[in-house]
Amino acid sequence: MGVILRIKGWRSRGLRCPDQDVNLIRTGNSCFAVSLLQMPNGTGKTTTLNLLRAALSGSLEQRATDRPEVVRSYRCIEPLGETGEFVLELMLDERLLTIKMNFNFASGTVAYETIQPSGHTRGFHPPVALRRFLREGFVNFFVFDGELASNLLDANHTNAQDAIEDLFQLPLFTRVKDAVADHWLKSVGDSATETKGLTRRRNRVATLEDRLADLRKERKQALAEYSELNDEDSRLHRQFDERLRQQSRFADRVRAATAAASEAEAAVTAKNAILLDHIRRPHALTRHFSNSLLAFKDNLDRVRLPESAAREFFEELSREDVCVCGRDIGATEQLCIRERAAQYLGSDEVGRINAIKSDIESYVGNITHDAFATTKTILDDLARCRRDRQTMINELELAQRDAVGEDPELKSVRDKLTALSARIKAKQAELSAFDDNDEQKNDAQTTGIKVLERRLKEASKKLDEMRHTMDMKRRKELLDGILDEALVRARLQLNSAVVRSTNERIAELMPFNSIFVSDIDRCLRLEHRAGGSVGETMCVAYAFLSTIFTMTQHDLPFVVDSPANPIDIAVRREVAALLPKLSNQLIAFTISAERQGFLDRLEKAAQCPVQYITLYRTTHVTTGTVPEAPNSVVRTRDGVMVLDRAYFRAFHVEGED
Amino acid sequence: MTLDTRISTAIQGAVRNADQPPDLASILSTWMGRVMDGAESADNRDALMRLVDALYDSVQLPPIEED
Numbered sequence: 163m164g165v166i167l168r169i170k171g172w173r174s175r176g177l178r179c180p181d182q183d184v185n186l187i188r189t190g191n192s193c194f195a196v197s198l199l200q201m202p203n204g205t206g207k208t209t210t211l212n213l214l215r216a217a218l219s220g221s222l223e224q225r226a227t228d229r230p231e232v233v234r235s236y237r238c239i240e241p242l243g244e245t246g247e248f249v250l251e252l253m254l255d256e257r258l259l260t261i262k263m264n265f266n267f268a269s270g271t272v273a274y275e276t277i278q279p280s281g282h283t284r285g286f287h288p289p290v291a292l293r294r295f296l297r298e299g300f301v302n303f304f305v306f307d308g309e310l311a312s313n314l315l316d317a318n319h320t321n322a323q324d325a326i327e328d329l330f331q332l333p334l335f336t337r338v339k340d341a342v343a344d345h346w347l348k349s350v351g352d353s354a355t356e357t358k359g360l361t362r363r364r365n366r367v368a369t370l371e372d373r374l375a376d377l378r379k380e381r382k383q384a385l386a387e388y389s390e391l392n393d394e395d396s397r398l399h400r401q402f403d404e405r406l407r408q409q410s411r412f413a414d415r416v417r418a419a420t421a422a423a424s425e426a427e428a429a430v431t432a433k434n435a436i437l438l439d440h441i442r443r444p445h446a447l448t449r450h451f452s453n454s455l456l457a458f459k460d461n462l463d464r465v466r467l468p469e470s471a472a473r474e475f476f477e478e479l480s481r482e483d484v485c486v487c488g489r490d491i492g493a494t495e496q497l498c499i500r501e502r503a504a505q506y507l508g509s510d511e512v513g514r515i516n517a518i519k520s521d522i523e524s525y526v527g528n529i530t531h532d533a534f535a536t537t538k539t540i541l542d543d544l545a546r547c548r549r550d551r552q553t554m555i556n557e558l559e560l561a562q563r564d565a566v567g568e569d570p571e572l573k574s575v576r577d578k579l580t581a582l583s584a585r586i587k588a589k590q591a592e593l594s595a596f597d598d599n600d601e602q603k604n605d606a607q608t609t610g611i612k613v614l615e616r617r618l619k620e621a622s623k624k625l626d627e628m629r630h631t632m633d634m635k636r637r638k639e640l641l642d643g644i645l646d647e648a649l650v651r652a653r654l655q656l657n658s659a660v661v662r663s664t665n666e667r668i669a670e671l672m673p674f675n676s677i678f679v680s681d682i683d684r685c686l687r688l689e690h691r692a693g694g695s696v697g698e699t700m701c702v703a704y705a706f707l708s709t710i711f712t713m714t715q716h717d718l719p720f721v722v723d724s725p726a727n728p729i730d731i732a733v734r735r736e737v738a739a740l741l742p743k744l745s746n747q748l749i750a751f752t753i754s755a756e757r758q759g760f761l762d763r764l765e766k767a768a769q770c771p772v773q774y775i776t777l778y779r780t781t782h783v784t785t786g787t788v789p790e791a792p793n794s795v796v797r798t799r800d801g802v803m804v805l806d807r808a809y810f811r812a813f814h815v816e817g818e819d
Numbered sequence: 820m821t822l823d824t825r826i827s828t829a830i831q832g833a834v835r836n837a838d839q840p841p842d843l844a845s846i847l848s849t850w851m852g853r854v855m856d857g858a859e860s861a862d863n864r865d866a867l868m869r870l871v872d873a874l875y876d877s878v879q880l881p882p883i884e885e886d
Binding site: 638 | 823826828829830832833834837839843847850851854855856857860861862867868870871872874875878
């Protein structure tokens, strides 16, 4: 079972209808299955029905803001009131739910209140389970009148289709489809439109992968060859040295020259270290540096950085009400001071500058001429050591050349070493090409492995993004198709079932009228005819509503205005038999003229006690004797409500047929 | 209350027609049934997005074709 909703009763004060306290409770929380409210024309029957609709749908809450005249149309005229109140008490699955409307006729507004066991809230806030039923479009299906019955058969209205779709929640398919579209946009972001050129991107990645594989293979080969060349170089050097040592005439000379060259190299290294250490004190290198540093310090002194007037001072000032100059600091001034505070140094920055000034003073201020002379001495020493080293190298090369000149085998080794050196240099050049970082060259031209790796990474990323985008797009399109098709299938199957069941009910109600529904296309379409009489239209509407309420298993009250008035007496009996089956709570507003042929059959069909309420204005001239029992009569400011079956059946207002 | 059989049948038919696994129909029908029961609100954005995540994951795609 779905939702079980009952109308427990209502109360109105200060409105266009007579003040009334209607209670539909039979025992405990159980309501009468059938309640008949007999209200003569002019008693405010339409107003009461509209109030029920407004309370059930919250419609006046929205409408009041732009159409105050609608609200004022509910105003009690005699006497003219400033405020009014309508309270509707409902039972939702055994829990009390109260909707209260407070009318303010001066402002033309209605303030809603929603009262549930969980609390009291301002506004119209029915529970989630009820929201799809308690809205203006749907409330008309269970607070029903002849106008809606006509609309159900009118091609200009979509009521019939809307009712089916609302009750069976078919708009959920669209809701899910919208969410599918949102999900797709979120997951693919800006690349949503990039779904072409997959092959091109895939080929680029494949080309780059192939090119990189080739280059890595070439580099591996080149590295192996380079290693072999170096091994050969080492072997030949060892062979050369061994042969040289065997040349007794040159061995000592070469050994001495080698030792002297090593010693000269060590001296150059030592002098370089001394120079580097000296360079770390630039003010001691030349007077130009020291003079510039002192000038910088003098300039900082002239700036006179304030001790406390740092950025923080102005930020604190912006929080004060009055400036140091005595003027008030408003919001504009505060903003201005805060913005301009950024132009000042912070206290940490001032501290750093003071430290720089102090260092210049201590390191540069006391420097003497001797410091600059030291620079020159170090540079002279280094130059001398370099010259000595070159002399030793020359001596070593001369000794080797002399030895090679006198020994053909040594010369042969030297020649091989010279040739090998050229090959090693060429191989080094070949290897360095793999480290080329030039981004201007295209994929085929460049041999830079890192360049190609970067390009492959980027191309792979773009390919993955496109694959993801396309994958998501295909999933979205598939889901869209399924949701569209499911909606069409569901609509067809439901419409077909509703038509079949509605026709079965019509056949029971009007077996001789030959009126049937052929299909549902926005409205109910009749077989071989455009429309029916008022009575036939009402019967078709009842049959339709009876069908959809039964099919959806929701147990809603059914409130109907003049259910039998426009119907022939013969058909009235059938309608009277059907109405109690429409809902487990039928509330029918009637007039005395429609009792004939209706009441007896209704009582019989109800199979349980029927509640009879007669409500009229005190100004009405009526027939019938008001019963004596005090519990059967409720008198209000301008109305009389009689809860009595006999009175209901005998009641008549002069002039009403 | 469960989802009306005509609606669940419609969903199953659409899913089958798209050559998709029955799980996809079950996921959608279960969520719609919960909304119909009032156990879940269709306005619950988180639940709706969880449903959509599950639907996307359940889709089985044929191999991609070259463009």
